[in-house]
Amino acid sequence: MKQKLSNAWTRYSFIFIFVVIFLFYMTVSNGLTWGGVTNILRHSAVIGLVSLGVALVIITGEIDLSVGSMLAFISGFSVCVFNVSHSIFLTFLFALVCGALCGLFNGVLVGEAKMPSFIVTLATMLIYRSLAQYYCQRMDSAVTGGGNSLFKMSRDIDGYALLYGFGNNKFLTIPNVGWVLLLFTALAVYAAASTKFGKKLYAIGSNEKSARLAGINVPLNRTAVFAICGIMAGLGAFLWVCMNGSADPATTGKSYEMYAIAAVVLGGIAMSGGKGEMIGVLFGAMSYTIIDKIIVALKMDSLINDTIKGVILIVAILVQTAGPALKQRLKR
Amino acid sequence: MPHLLEMTGIQKAFSGVPVLKGVDFSMDSGEVHALLGENGAGKSTLMNILTGVIPLDAGSVAFDGQPLENITIPKSEAAGIAFVHQELNLINDLRVYENIFLNRELTGRFGHLRKKEMSEQARVLFEELGVEIDPGAMVEKLKTSEKQLLEIAKALFRKAKLIILDEPTTALNNDEIAHLFKILRELKAKGTSFIFISHKMPEIFEIADRYTVLRNGTFIQTGNISEITPKEITKLMVGGEFFGENHYQIRELGEPALELHGFSGSGFSDVSLTVRRGEILGVTGLQGSGSSEFMRCVFGDTASTGGTLKINGAEVKTGSIHRAMQAKAAMLPADRKENSVVPDMTLLENMYLSEHTLSAWNFPIHVAKEQAKYEALKETLDIKAANPDLLITSLSGGNQQKVFLARWLNTDAEILLLDNPTQGIDVGAKTEIYRLILQLAKEGKTILVNTLEIPELQQVADRCAIFYEGRIIKILPHDEIEEHTVMLYSTNAVNAKEAG
Numbered sequence: 001m002k003q004k005l006s007n008a009w010t011r012y013s014f015i016f017i018f019v020v021i022f023l024f025y026m027t028v029s030n031g032l033t034w035g036g037v038t039n040i041l042r043h044s045a046v047i048g049l050v051s052l053g054v055a056l057v058i059i060t061g062e063i064d065l066s067v068g069s070m071l072a073f074i075s076g077f078s079v080c081v082f083n084v085s086h087s088i089f090l091t092f093l094f095a096l097v098c099g100a101l102c103g104l105f106n107g108v109l110v111g112e113a114k115m116p117s118f119i120v121t122l123a124t125m126l127i128y129r130s131l132a133q134y135y136c137q138r139m140d141s142a143v144t145g146g147g148n149s150l151f152k153m154s155r156d157i158d159g160y161a162l163l164y165g166f167g168n169n170k171f172l173t174i175p176n177v178g179w180v181l182l183l184f185t186a187l188a189v190y191a192a193a194s195t196k197f198g199k200k201l202y203a204i205g206s207n208e209k210s211a212r213l214a215g216i217n218v219p220l221n222r223t224a225v226f227a228i229c230g231i232m233a234g235l236g237a238f239l240w241v242c243m244n245g246s247a248d249p250a251t252t253g254k255s256y257e258m259y260a261i262a263a264v265v266l267g268g269i270a271m272s273g274g275k276g277e278m279i280g281v282l283f284g285a286m287s288y289t290i291i292d293k294i295i296v297a298l299k300m301d302s303l304i305n306d307t308i309k310g311v312i313l314i315v316a317i318l319v320q321t322a323g324p325a326l327k328q329r330l331k332r
Numbered sequence: 333m334p335h336l337l338e339m340t341g342i343q344k345a346f347s348g349v350p351v352l353k354g355v356d357f358s359m360d361s362g363e364v365h366a367l368l369g370e371n372g373a374g375k376s377t378l379m380n381i382l383t384g385v386i387p388l389d390a391g392s393v394a395f396d397g398q399p400l401e402n403i404t405i406p407k408s409e410a411a412g413i414a415f416v417h418q419e420l421n422l423i424n425d426l427r428v429y430e431n432i433f434l435n436r437e438l439t440g441r442f443g444h445l446r447k448k449e450m451s452e453q454a455r456v457l458f459e460e461l462g463v464e465i466d467p468g469a470m471v472e473k474l475k476t477s478e479k480q481l482l483e484i485a486k487a488l489f490r491k492a493k494l495i496i497l498d499e500p501t502t503a504l505n506n507d508e509i510a511h512l513f514k515i516l517r518e519l520k521a522k523g524t525s526f527i528f529i530s531h532k533m534p535e536i537f538e539i540a541d542r543y544t545v546l547r548n549g550t551f552i553q554t555g556n557i558s559e560i561t562p563k564e565i566t567k568l569m570v571g572g573e574f575f576g577e578n579h580y581q582i583r584e585l586g587e588p589a590l591e592l593h594g595f596s597g598s599g600f601s602d603v604s605l606t607v608r609r610g611e612i613l614g615v616t617g618l619q620g621s622g623s624s625e626f627m628r629c630v631f632g633d634t635a636s637t638g639g640t641l642k643i644n645g646a647e648v649k650t651g652s653i654h655r656a657m658q659a660k661a662a663m664l665p666a667d668r669k670e671n672s673v674v675p676d677m678t679l680l681e682n683m684y685l686s687e688h689t690l691s692a693w694n695f696p697i698h699v700a701k702e703q704a705k706y707e708a709l710k711e712t713l714d715i716k717a718a719n720p721d722l723l724i725t726s727l728s729g730g731n732q733q734k735v736f737l738a739r740w741l742n743t744d745a746e747i748l749l750l751d752n753p754t755q756g757i758d759v760g761a762k763t764e765i766y767r768l769i770l771q772l773a774k775e776g777k778t779i780l781v782n783t784l785e786i787p788e789l790q791q792v793a794d795r796c797a798i799f800y801e802g803r804i805i806k807i808l809p810h811d812e813i814e815e816h817t818v819m820l821y822s823t824n825a826v827n828a829k830e831a832g
Contacts (some may be wrong), residue, residue, distance in 0.1 A: 207674045
């Protein structure tokens with residue numbers, strides 16, 4: 001019994017951390033409403049989707065640092081596509097395809113060319129954001145829709161109201177974007193735990209050599225997982241423009257790669273790969289959103305935000321890794 | 333005059349299993365002493381104790397007239413003992429002289445390195461040795477033989493009186509071996525002593541003065557090489573051991589299932605073989621003989637460089653595991669922990685990994701169906717596990733191996749390549765694996781078993797192909813598979829005797 005409890009603790013500590021942070025938020029927000037609760041989902045939507053993609057990459061034992069820049073790049077150009085085509089469908093399609101291509105670029109370099117993912121995605125992190133900023137300045141303002149430092153959707157286009165409405169309205173009291181996050185979390189949980197593709201990702205992350213000798217095409221699956229990660233970033237970018245109607249190439253998605261990694265790790269997925277459950281990512285992402293809200297509720301300086309996030313990450317990992325080791329030592 | 337090295341009554345056990353049971357070993361100055369024994373006889377353990385890598389449980393060691401107690405690596409180095417490991421311990425990213433002076437650098441007053449002086453000293457050392465290596469070259473760029481000589485030079489530079497060479501010739505060609513031996517003889521004449529560990533009889537008879545044979549952790553015999561023959565040594569190494577009941581029986585063989593013609597690849601060459609459906613072909617050879625590389629190439633893990641491979645009459649291009657799997661080949665690789673186990677996954681997941689790659693486009697996993705299949709295979713293979721959701725790492729070695737066998741049976745493979753299938757498995761489980769191999773062959777599977785354990789081949793193999801330096805040197809029929817015949821061929825002692 002005790003054994004089972006401690007197993008559950010190490011496996012699902014992300015729920016415990018989430019509950020603690022949530023309860024703390026309840027006490028400091030004096031009178032939390034249902035709207036306040038569902039708002040957590042709204043603000044977790046973009047980072048949550050991005051984190052789901054990064055989690056799949058991390059499960060294979062790799063890393064993707066370029067997702068934040070992808071978000072800026074894709075959301076910026078999605079705005080352009082909308083301004084030019086006036087089509088919601090094309091904008092959506094563009095976001096996904098562009099994400100897939102950005103991810104595929106990482107994937108081919110990591111999977112087929114066998115370059116270290118840290119370096120490859122560090123490079124594309126620089127590239128994608130820089131491209132977004134460069135073209136934001138250079139392109140015709142009729143296309144970018146804003147000044148030379150902002151991509152802005154034109155409000156005069158027919159579809160704008162629909163798009164912005166989708167990004168900001170609720171369905172059954174929960175924000176639409178929250179539903180999207182829940183849907184894709186469910187999909188990711190299913191894909192990782194109950195499909196053959198998912199099992200291969202875990203196998204590659206757990207022991208690449210064994211996976212290869214069991215017949216798994218490691219380069220192909222690596223490439224695929226980076227492409228999927230890109231698609232998730234594309235989806236996140238689409239939600240971003242729906243919610244904001246604009247994208248700032250300098251700040252949109254800034255540090256999101258780090259928040260995503262933090263959410264993944266907080267969600268109990270091992271950085272070394274092969275271990276962890278996708279459901280943890282949802283809780284990891286929401287935990288970080290709540291921390292933002294706690295800081296607002298306490299009227300603290302928002303610059304202290306990252307300090308608190310960093311400390312919580314260290315404490316959470318300490319609990320996960322040092323906890324069992326400490327117990328072992330006490331036993332002796 | 334006291335011996336240079338005197339080890340008496342050395343005992344060592346690993347987690348309760350005795351590996352050395354009171355071994356005596358002694359040698360004199362200026363001799364090349366061959367330390368002989370099969371894999372697992374205790375040679376490495378004995379040398380590791382001497383060089384302070386592991387502590388001894390009981391016994392005493394004296395070197396150069398002084399007792400050595402509580403040996404540590406620095407202590408044994410200081411006494412003048414150097415160990416040249418088989419996998420050379422050089423730092424590839426440093427220069428030659430930097431490796432020689434590692435941790436003993438010559439420095440000036442402010443701690444700066446006196447590079448010129450070190451480089452010069454290295455040059456002088458190489459000159460004395462008759463070795464042509466540039467002291468300033470990167471070690472990475474050296475040939476294996478040069479690295480070997482560098483290791484010896486390094487040992488000499490550290491004033492070693494006794495140098496242990498662990499299978500020094502494995503990666504060398506004949507000219508390089510001749511060069512190495514020439515240098516060893518010169519050093520011997522100057523009074524340096526060597527312990528020479530090797531499996532290759534011709535070499536031992538060329539270079540060694542004396543020998544000591546170990547078997548199963550006990551001392552068997554010591555003497556002068558000039559007073560013994562390769563055949564007798566082989567007999568001493570093997571002993572008269574025999575274990576288990578033999579279940580082998582002659583079976584009807586089917587049509588050819590695996591056909592190889594002039595099949596060559598990295599580590600082996602010109603293999604021509606026909607293996608028939610239901611046949612069990614034993615493959616053996618000492619480490620580095622190419623038998624393991626051969627198996628991997630048939631499975632598509634590496635690409636062949638020449639020759640053809642046919643499975644069930646159809647030619648199969650090597651270099652892709654997936655293609656080999658589609659042609660119904662399967663491989664249980666050596667070193668289970670490294671190459672088979674996916675440690676974070678359950679039994680069921682581990683078992684289904686390979687089948688999933690063949691049915692990849694049918695995305696969803698049908699848990700109930702998979703569990704039913706698991707139960708069936710669990711029954712056939714007699715896997716002892718409480719439930720399929722346990723982590724693979726919670727099983728014993730033998731049961732893990734059965735799960736991996738199930739992994740491949742689950743792909744409906746017809747050709748099973750088993751590389752060292754009983755490695756790290758206890759005796760009882762070994763017998764069970766043999767029984768399974770026989771049973772599978774009876775059901776029509778074609779099986780290749782690569783192993784160094786000859787009793788294993790006597791239990792299962794219809795024929796046994798012996799590899800020596802990448803080629804099949806001999807194929808023995810079942811009745812002639814016998815430990816010391818196999819040893820004679822795999823050490824090429826047959827030809828050594830003919831030459832001598």
